[in-house]
Amino acid sequence: GAGVSQTPSNKVTEKGKYVELRCDPISGHTALYWYRQSLGQGPEFLIYFQGTGAADDSGLPNDRFFAVRPEGSVSTLKIQRTERGDSAVYLCASSPGRSSYNEQFFGPGTRLTVL
Amino acid sequence: EDQVTQSPEALRLQEGESSSLNCSYTVSGLRGLFWYRQDPGKGPEFLFTLYSAGEEKEKERLKATLTKKESFLHITAPKPEDSATYLCAVSGGSEKLVFGKGTKLTVNP
Numbered sequence: 001g002a003g004v005s006q007t008p009s010n011k012v013t014e015k016g017k018y019v020e021l022r023c024d025p026i027s028g029h030t031a032l033y034w035y036r037q038s039l040g041q042g043p044e045f046l047i048y049f050q051g052t053g054a055a056d057d058s059g060l061p062n063d064r065f066f067a068v069r070p071e072g073s074v075s076t077l078k079i080q081r082t083e084r085g086d087s088a089v090y091l092c093a094s095s096p097g098r099s100s101y102n103e104q105f106f107g108p109g110t111r112l113t114v115l
Numbered sequence: 116e117d118q119v120t121q122s123p124e125a126l127r128l129q130e131g132e133s134s135s136l137n138c139s140y141t142v143s144g145l146r147g148l149f150w151y152r153q154d155p156g157k158g159p160e161f162l163f164t165l166y167s168a169g170e171e172k173e174k175e176r177l178k179a180t181l182t183k184k185e186s187f188l189h190i191t192a193p194k195p196e197d198s199a200t201y202l203c204a205v206s207g208g209s210e211k212l213v214f215g216k217g218t219k220l221t222v223n224p
Contacts, residue, residue: 042216100145109157
C-alpha cells in the first residue's frame with residue numbers, strides 16, 4: 001500500500017518568506033507527527049496530531065511555526081517569516097493509533113533551504 | 116527529560132565482519148524502544164520495536180536486544196547494502212519519539 005507522502009520534496013525560499021509543507025499520511029492512520037532533522041542529527045519532534053486536534057505542540061520552536069490537520073488526514077506545516085536557521089529536512093510520520101507503543105512510519109521528507 | 120545516546124558515531128566494517136551498535140537511554144517509563152534505518156536523502160525506515168528488558172528481535176542479518184539501560188543492534192556478516200545510518204529512539208511518557216544522533220555504518224566489499 002501507499003506510504004506517507006510529502007510535498008514538495010525540495011523547497012528553496014528567501015529569508016522572510018512564508019512556506020507551506022504538506023503531508024499525506026497512510027490511509028486510516030489517526031496519529032500524525034512532524035519532526036525536523038538537521039544535518040548529522042536525529043529527527044527532533046515538533047508537533048503531534050490525534051485526529052484533527054494538535055495533542056502536543058511542545059516541540060514547535062516559536063510562534064512562526066504552525067500546523068493544521070483540518071479533516072484528520074492531510075496535514076500542512078506552515079512557517080512564517082522564514083529564517084536561515086529554519087533550513088532542515090522536515091519529516092512527517094503517521095501511526096495507526098496512540099504511538100507510545102506503536103511504530104511511526106516516516107515519509108521521505110521535505111528539504112527546506114532558506115537563502 | 117528523555118535522552119538517547121548512540122555509539123559509535125561512525126563505523127566502518129569489511130563485508131562479513133560482524134559488529135554491534137549501541138544505544139544508551141534514560142527515560143521515565145519506557146513504553147517502547149525503536150530502531151530505524153535511514154539511507155541518504157530518505158526518511159527513516161522502521162526496523163524493530165522492543166518493549167521490555169530481555170526482549171530480542173531479528174530480521175535477516177540484524178538482531179536487536181534490550182536491557183534496562185541500553186539496546187544493541189547486532190549485525191552479523193554484513194553486506195555493502197547494509198550501509199546506512201541506524202537511528203535509535205525511545206517513547207516514554209508522551210507520544211513523541213526521542214531520537215539519538217545515529218550511527219553511520221559503512222560496509223566495504
